[in-house]
Amino acid sequence: MQEYAEYADLWRQAGRPPAEGEPDPDPVTGAEEAVRRLRTLTHTRPDVVYLDTSDEYLLRFLRARKMRVSAAFELLTGCTLYRRDNPLLFGSFNAHSPPVRAALRDGFPGVLEQRDGRGRTVLLVFAAGWDPDRYPLTAIYRAILLTLDRLIEDVENQISGFVMVVDFSQFSLRQSKSVSPKMLRLMVNGLQDCYPARFGGVHFVSQPWYVEAMLSVIRPFLKEKVKDKIYTHGNNPLYVRQIYTHGNNLSALYHHVSRRILPAELGGDGPAHDTQRWADLMIRGPS
Structure with missing residues (x-):
């Protein structure tokens, strides 16, 4: 019930209907005032553009x-400052940069066509597909x-959010040595505080x-609320509520992301994952 109440409240604020069969939430009551107050707060930081x-x-x-x-x-302020302070990430920020384009073509990331049972968009990463000799981790992060x-x-993604599945099958020790702690920290800071x-x-x-x-390196930089969204499952599961590590126990993954929408590579009912569908959309634009 608590989960539905949160879901309905978010849809109410967005002025969008809940899923079919769910009771109608109250009409929109506070979005306009919230925007006005947020815009007013931006005037309290003249040091931030x-x-x-x-x-x-x-x-x-x-x-x-x-x-x-x-x-x-x-x-908002964190996002603005993060983009200002990291020009190497956000300069020429588009999918036509050769390293970013290569990362997208290799499936970093993929996006499933179907949403999960909570309406969330599912992002996929098959880590073994990365060739550090062709492009750095920075290109994957930018992608x-x-x-x-x-x-x-x-708007539906703004409200329902995202789930990410990262498959480390065949990911080698050599590949892992191309992951710098500094870059990991930059990624963690950006995604938890600035996006x-x-x-x-x-x-x-x-x-x-x-x-x-590698996870032990980034864990100290995770906020408690973010730790609550990290889960690990396996023979020696680390449970940090919303980051999950499942090891080879795919059945544990299916408790969170339905097997019905997952590709064959993850034991799902869908076909093999098509890495080019999303890459084409990003590089060529929507049809």
Whole structure:
């Protein structure tokens, strides 16, 4: 019941209907006032240049923080400063950069066509497909951010959020040595504090011991609330509520993401994952 109440409240604030068969929530009551208050707060930080204060843009941050104005302002400011302070990430920020294009073509990330049972968009990463000699981890991160930028244009994604599944099958120790702790920290800081997206969970599958070691590096930088969204399942499960590591136990993954919508590579009922569908959309644009 609590989960439905939260879901209905988010749809109410967005002015969108709940799923078929669910009772109608109350009409929209506070979005306009929340936007006004958030825009007013931007005037309290003359040291920060907010590049976009349109209603549509500000609502992304409000929805990411369940319409809490002060939390949305903190997120908006964090996002603005993060982009300002990391020009190497956000300069020439488009899918036509050769390293980013290569990462997208290799499926970093993929996006399932079907949403999960909670209406969340599912992102897939098959880590073994990365060739560090062709492009760095930075290119993968930029491809993920560009993907989120595209997806977050959809109000339903702003409200229902995302789930990410990362499969480490065949991911080698050599590949892991190309992952720098500095870059991992930059990614963690960006996604947890500086991006208007709601992540309902990050699931790691078939992770070897050296991936567990990488997780131990980033764990100190995770906020408690984010730790509550990280789960690990396997012979020696680490349970940190919304980041999950399932080891080879795919049945544990299916408790969170329906087997019905997963590709064959993850034991799902769907066909083999098509890495080019999303890459084409990002590189060529929607038809």
